[in-house]
Amino acid sequence: MNSKDIIDAFTYVANEKGIDKVSLTAIIEDIFLTLISKKFGEENEEKFSVIVNMDRGEIEIFQEKIVVEKIQDSNNEILLKDALKIDNTMTVGEVCIDILDPSTFGRRLINTAKHHLLNRIKDVEKKSVYDEFVNKVHDIYSGYVHQIQRNRIFIADENKNELILPRSGQIPNDRYKRGQQIRGLIDSVEYSTKGLEIVLSRTSNIFLKRLFELEVPEIDDGIIEIKSISREPGERSKVVVFSSDRRIDAVGACVGMKGNRIQSIVRELNGEKIDIINWSEKPEILISRSLAPANPINLLIDEEKPYAVAIFEDEDLAIAIGSNGQNIKLASDVTGYTIDVIKKSEYESNQEIDLNTIDGLSDKIINLLSEHNINTSKDFLTLEEDKLLEIKGFGEKTYNKTKELIKNSISGQ
Numbered sequence: 001m002n003s004k005d006i007i008d009a010f011t012y013v014a015n016e017k018g019i020d021k022v023s024l025t026a027i028i029e030d031i032f033l034t035l036i037s038k039k040f041g042e043e044n045e046e047k048f049s050v051i052v053n054m055d056r057g058e059i060e061i062f063q064e065k066i067v068v069e070k071i072q073d074s075n076n077e078i079l080l081k082d083a084l085k086i087d088n089t090m091t092v093g094e095v096c097i098d099i100l101d102p103s104t105f106g107r108r109l110i111n112t113a114k115h116h117l118l119n120r121i122k123d124v125e126k127k128s129v130y131d132e133f134v135n136k137v138h139d140i141y142s143g144y145v146h147q148i149q150r151n152r153i154f155i156a157d158e159n160k161n162e163l164i165l166p167r168s169g170q171i172p173n174d175r176y177k178r179g180q181q182i183r184g185l186i187d188s189v190e191y192s193t194k195g196l197e198i199v200l201s202r203t204s205n206i207f208l209k210r211l212f213e214l215e216v217p218e219i220d221d222g223i224i225e226i227k228s229i230s231r232e233p234g235e236r237s238k239v240v241v242f243s244s245d246r247r248i249d250a251v252g253a254c255v256g257m258k259g260n261r262i263q264s265i266v267r268e269l270n271g272e273k274i275d276i277i278n279w280s281e282k283p284e285i286l287i288s289r290s291l292a293p294a295n296p297i298n299l300l301i302d303e304e305k306p307y308a309v310a311i312f313e314d315e316d317l318a319i320a321i322g323s324n325g326q327n328i329k330l331a332s333d334v335t336g337y338t339i340d341v342i343k344k345s346e347y348e349s350n351q352e353i354d355l356n357t358i359d360g361l362s363d364k365i366i367n368l369l370s371e372h373n374i375n376t377s378k379d380f381l382t383l384e385e386d387k388l389l390e391i392k393g394f395g396e397k398t399y400n401k402t403k404e405l406i407k408n409s410i411s412g413q
Contacts, residue, residue, distance in 0.1 A: 007057045019121055021054050027120045028052045032061065034116060035105055040075050047076070048100075061100040067092050129161055130191040133198050140210045141200065142183045145176050155182060155200065162198070169201035171234040173270050183268065185210060202269075203233040211268055212239070215261045218253045227279045230333035232326055234272055238290060238334040242279035251276045277334070283308070287339065290331040294320035297344060306337045314343045351410045353377040358409045365402060368393060377406045 011024065019027075029050045037045045047064040065078040067090050078098055083090040090096055143155040143163055153165040153176055165184055176182065184200035185207035191197075201207060209226055218224040227240040243250035254276050255262045262274060280286045284299050287308050294317075296310040312320050320341045321328050332339045354376055355366050372391055374380055380388070380402070388399055 007052070007054065007059065011054070019124055023124055025052045025054055027117060027124070028059065031116045031120065032059065032102070035112070036061070039105065044075065059102045061102060063098045063100050065096050065098050067094050067096050126191065126196045129198075130189060130196055133161075133186060133189045136186050137189055138206050138210075139186055140183055140207070140214070141186050142181060145178050145180045145182060148176055148178065155184075163200050164197060165200045165202070169199065169203055171202050171270055171272070173234045174202065203231070205229040205231055208237060208239070208265070208269070208274075211265045212254065215256070215264050216254050218243075218248060223248055224250050224253055228334050228336070230330045231272075232330060234270060236273045236275070236322075236326060236330060237269075238275045238277060238330045240277045240279045240286070240290070240334055251278050275330075283335075283337065287331070287335050287337055290335050291320055291327065291339070294327070296320070296341075301337075308337045308339045310339055310341045311344055311347050312341060314345050317341060317343050348407055348410050349378065349381045351377050351381075353406070353409055355380070355406075358405055360405045361402065365394075365398065369402075377410060380406055 007028070029052050032050045033045060033048065036048045036050075040048070049062045051060045051062070052058070053060070065076055065083075067080050067083045068077045069080055069092055071077045071079060078096050080090065080092055083094075083096040086096060086098065141157070141163070143157040143161075145153055146156040146162070147154040151167045153170070155163040155165055157163065163184075163186075165182070169184065169187065184202045185204050186198065187201040187204060188199045189197070190199075208229055208231060212226060213219045216224060219226065223243060223245050225242045225244070227242050229237065229239050231237040239254070241250040241254055243253070253261075262276070266272060266274060275290075275292055277286070277289045277292070280289070283301050283303060283306070287299060287301070287310065288296055291310060294312060296312055298311040300309040300311070302308070310320065319327070322330075328339055328341055355361060355369060355374070358377070368391065369375070369380065374383065374388075385399065388394060389396060
């Protein structure tokens with residue numbers, strides 16, 4: 001088998017796999033250096049060089065040999081008479097560049113080379129796919145469910161590339177079946193000796209952001225900006241949006257006419273509820289909006305920590321917290337504030353305001369209460385109503401008025 005036959009055989013295999021000429025040339029050179037290493041030993045590999053000319057169908061292998069009068073090492077030495085045929089100026093002890101015929105490797109080694117070629121082509125294909133997908137990280141991609149396993153799902157695209165959707169990337173209420181089309185975010189692309197791994201995610205915040213970008217043209221145009229996202233995949237999400245154009249309502253644009261835009265996203269996420277929040281530079285407004293559907297009656301904010309306490313009517317506290325603390329957790333994540341919630345009655349009972357400082361409360365009432373060791377708002381609010389009404393000169397009308405003044409004072413703090 002001459003050089004041309006070898007190149008033709010290799011070219012046929014490469015064309016079947018779509019490998020370009022430059023890549024094939026490099027692969028053939030590398031393969032023959034591997035064959036040389038096997039036949040002549042790794043220690044002699046540096047004495048060889050391989051040049052492949054695809055256009056002429058030639059493989060030239062050059063070997064450095066020492067010119068001798070009597071050969072003791074046939075792999076590294078050449079007789080003077082043979083060296084003179086190559087270069088008539090050669091003398092004993094000089095290095096002669098001999099040309100090695102590729103066919104001397106034999107058919108068996110050539111077949112081994114073909115096997116190496118196929119492996120190298122697979123590596124090139126994987127590298128090509130890696131280069132394609134690494135530039136698509138954090139893009140939405142679609143494919144078809146190919147195989148379903150307990151902890152992951154294998155997805156194939158139109159080019160038969162394999163992608164993985166791990167359990168951690170699956171929305172809890174998603175249900176899959178073989179052949180079903182599915183969309184997800186390309187979360188990571190890893191290429192190692194173990195192979196190529198393209199991982200999808202449907203639970204990533206970025207996936208939700210990309211869905212909004214697809215459905216809301218104003219986001220792609222740069223008019224509306226998504227400030228932050230917090231998700232409990234499959235359950236609820238909160239998305240803070242901002243419009244740089246006062247004429248365009250950010251929330252309305254994201255919802256769409258008759259809710260068509262947001263409903264498209266909700267369907268993709270299998271019914272995940274999405275709260276769209278209008279951004280504000282004022283923390284009290286942003287936090288209040290983020291706690292919807294509950295509405296706090298007061299907020300105590302420390303911007304430096306950042307930390308906030310939201311006060312709710314007693315009957316609204318459960319709504320503010322949400323199932324398993326979901327609403328308060330999402331509100332904290334999306335605003336960047338650690339948010340605690342408290343019932344109005346509990347908050348009021350914990351306040352320590354001196355009755356002397358409460359506007360509208362007469363000296364007569366203050367003195368009367370003081371005689372019974374009631375000197376602060378906490379003293380008053382933690383004492384049972386019946387006990388207060390037992391005080392001589394402190395009737396129900398006075399009680400109600402005093403309670404109202406104390407609560408107003410607390411709320412105004």
